[in-house]
Amino acid sequence: MAVFLFSSIVKGTQSKERIIKLGQTGVVFLPMPLIRFTALAELAGALGLALPWLTDIAPVLTPIAAAALGLIMPLAAVTHIKLREPRNVLTNIVILALCVFVAWGRFSGLAQ
Helix, strand or coil, X not given: CHHHHHHHHHHHHCCHHHHHHCCCHHHHHCCHHHHHHHHHHHHHHHHHHHHHHXXXXXXXXXXXXXXXXXXXXXXXXXXXXXXXXXXXXXXXXXXXXXXXXXXXXXXXXXHC
């Protein structure tokens, strides 16, 4: 959750050049309106990971948020492959695995 929250704050408040300097190089190919939209989507995803489960209000949204955030990780990895950034590709794979773990675990918890 913290990764997506941090990313959303950076993408939502900084210039494209500053975002890249802060290490989020995947935005290099994106126009600024799409970067801002991505920031909103990441913020919604980060909140969706935590709040529904913690508040017990629509807890099904937590695994849905995890699955949705996981879906964008392969796309992010492709971008980092194009940029020849293997470390960032590995990070995307780890985040994908964590998203799958949360989605699977929370969906399983709902079935009980």
